[in-house]
Amino acid sequence: MRGASLVRALHDLLGPAKVLGTHDELLIYEYDGAVDTATPDAVALPETTADVSALARFCHEHAVPIVPRGAGTGLSGGAIPVEGGVVVSFARMARILEIDPENLRAVVQPGVVNLHLSTATAPYGLHFVPDPSSQKACTLGGNVAENSGGPHTLAYGVTTNHVTGLEIVLSDGSVVRLGGKAIEDEGYDLVGTFVGSEGTLGIVTEITVKLTPLPEEKRTLMAAFATMDAASETVSSIIAAGIVPSAIEMMDQLATEAVEAAVHAGYPLDAGGILLVEVDGARDGLDEQLARIERICRSHQATTIRLATTAIERERLWAGRKGAFAAMGRLSPDYYVQDGVIPRTRLPDILRLVKAAGERHGLRVANVFHAGDGNLHPLLLFDARKGPEGLERAKEAGLEILTACIEAGGSLTGEHGVGMEKNCYMPLQFTSADLAAMRRVKDAFDPAGLANPGKIFPTPSRCREFALGARS
Numbered sequence: 001m002r003g004a005s006l007v008r009a010l011h012d013l014l015g016p017a018k019v020l021g022t023h024d025e026l027l028i029y030e031y032d033g034a035v036d037t038a039t040p041d042a043v044a045l046p047e048t049t050a051d052v053s054a055l056a057r058f059c060h061e062h063a064v065p066i067v068p069r070g071a072g073t074g075l076s077g078g079a080i081p082v083e084g085g086v087v088v089s090f091a092r093m094a095r096i097l098e099i100d101p102e103n104l105r106a107v108v109q110p111g112v113v114n115l116h117l118s119t120a121t122a123p124y125g126l127h128f129v130p131d132p133s134s135q136k137a138c139t140l141g142g143n144v145a146e147n148s149g150g151p152h153t154l155a156y157g158v159t160t161n162h163v164t165g166l167e168i169v170l171s172d173g174s175v176v177r178l179g180g181k182a183i184e185d186e187g188y189d190l191v192g193t194f195v196g197s198e199g200t201l202g203i204v205t206e207i208t209v210k211l212t213p214l215p216e217e218k219r220t221l222m223a224a225f226a227t228m229d230a231a232s233e234t235v236s237s238i239i240a241a242g243i244v245p246s247a248i249e250m251m252d253q254l255a256t257e258a259v260e261a262a263v264h265a266g267y268p269l270d271a272g273g274i275l276l277v278e279v280d281g282a283r284d285g286l287d288e289q290l291a292r293i294e295r296i297c298r299s300h301q302a303t304t305i306r307l308a309t310t311a312i313e314r315e316r317l318w319a320g321r322k323g324a325f326a327a328m329g330r331l332s333p334d335y336y337v338q339d340g341v342i343p344r345t346r347l348p349d350i351l352r353l354v355k356a357a358g359e360r361h362g363l364r365v366a367n368v369f370h371a372g373d374g375n376l377h378p379l380l381l382f383d384a385r386k387g388p389e390g391l392e393r394a395k396e397a398g399l400e401i402l403t404a405c406i407e408a409g410g411s412l413t414g415e416h417g418v419g420m421e422k423n424c425y426m427p428l429q430f431t432s433a434d435l436a437a438m439r440r441v442k443d444a445f446d447p448a449g450l451a452n453p454g455k456i457f458p459t460p461s462r463c464r465e466f467a468l469g470a471r472s
């Protein structure tokens with residue numbers, strides 16, 4: 001069932017106030033933060049788990065794809081209904097259900113915005129650690145689905161390390177509880193399986209997360225270098241010295257130009273590379289750690305070192321980093337962001353390769369990324385108003401960069417997920433046996449293949465042109 005008849009049937013099932021179906025209403029759900037688009041047949045706005053369950057059961061009976069959506073900030077097309085069907089928005093399931101400071105847990109609905117949770121738990125001296133740069137908008141449901149990271153996951157781990165329980169609606173409508181508040185559960189780690197499954201195994205309707213005490217103190221340092229090589233080598237030296245800062249972020253000159261125009265974070269415009277390094281924890285020993293980092297920066301000929309001495313200065317430095325993607329509008333009407341991972345020590349040569357790939361395809365490339373994790377984010381700038389070839393060139397350069405990441409011993413996504421952007425590239429990293437094993441997990445939870453179809457796994461209709469062939 002599709003189109004107008006599907007919208008009418010959903011009106012009967014959920015009531016018209018929970019269903020969108022006109023052309024104009026559907027337009028906004030064609031997009032997420034990435035570059036691909038597709039129009040849903042209908043959008044559902046459930047208010048309870050029972051609504052989601054009824055919807056899933058209906059979709060199962062009528063063979064309708066079901067695509068969960070949080071805030072739509074995803075960068076791999078995960079929330080795009082590439083095979084049509086119903087998009088399920090969690091905008092109305094956005095309540096914090098419980099804050100349990102004694103057990104360091106919170107229970108939330110999937111539509112809760114990431115930053116809102118830490119704001120609500122701050123009076124208890126607690127926070128939710130994973131802090132994607134999109135944290136003012138992205139939802140916990142999206143974070144769970146993408147196993148999102150952020151600047152501060154270098155020392156504290158990504159979303160999977162901070163989720164202990166989930167309520168799931170499977171694609172046949174059954175409601176399943178996995179894990180809970182306890183740190184460990186018997187049997188298979190199905191919470192771990194669901195985190196990062198990008199909505200392809202089922203729909204998350206409730207999340208139990210770990211809360212972490214706010215650090216007693218933080219110290220944030222900005223160091224500028226003449227070249228990206230010097231900045232990259234500094235990152236390796238800091239880690240090699242046995243220091244694990246809570247964050248090490250890097251930005252190149254083009255990214256700095258955009259950020260300064262938009263945010264005025266105070267980064268030097270003449271720097272070839274900039275590092276933002278943060279250490280946190282107990283007050284004792286923090287200054288000593290910072291002094292060691294400063295010495296390492298100087299030994300790599302840092303041209304400027306600035307320490308944030310007030311909370312406002314610290315916020316300003318972070319506003320620059322966290323606003324970097326949005327600031328790209330100062331340089332170009334469109335960008336295509338890549339998300340590859342490499343071993344940290346390979347940063348200098350891969351960054352050179354990124355630059356060369358951009359030049360080869362006639363594109364400017366800005367870099368702003370989680371350097372401590374070796375998680376690259378080249379932003380390939382193009383102008384879609386000039387025609388489709390800008391995006392095509394950006395995708396070609398992106399594929400070259402990802403191939404180099406994999407050859408360097410890394411992977412094709414660090415935190416943005418596979419979605420519909422990289423499903424055709426999966427054979428670059430995985431053998432056909434690897435993919436078949438993953439497929440069997442998908443089939444066990446979603447035998448009808450209705451949970452976010454067209455994501456993660458290569459599909460014949462979209463991937464034929466790549467003909468990459470799985471590794472043997």
Ligand SMILES: Cc1cc2nc3c(=O)[nH]c(=O)nc-3n(C[C@H](O)[C@H](O)[C@H](O)COP(=O)(O)OP(=O)(O)OC[C@H]3O[C@@H](n4cnc5c(N)ncnc54)[C@H](O)[C@@H]3O)c2cc1C
Pocket residue numbers: 032033067068069070071072073074075077078079090110131132133134137138139140141142143144145146147148149150151198199200202203204205325326415416452
């Ligand atoms: C400016 C900017 C900066 C970013 N910075 C970072 C960063 O630092 N780190 C990082 O990891 N990511 C980052 N991202 C990517 C993105 O914000 C994250 O992937 C985020 O977790 C997506 O959340 P969302 O609510 O927007 O999800 P959406 O984009 O709506 O959906 C993402 C995926 O989650 C699935 N999904 C959503 N809700 C549910 C649910 N309830 N049940 C099952 N599946 C669900 C969707 O089907 C889709 O596959 C950034 C994005 C932008 C635009």
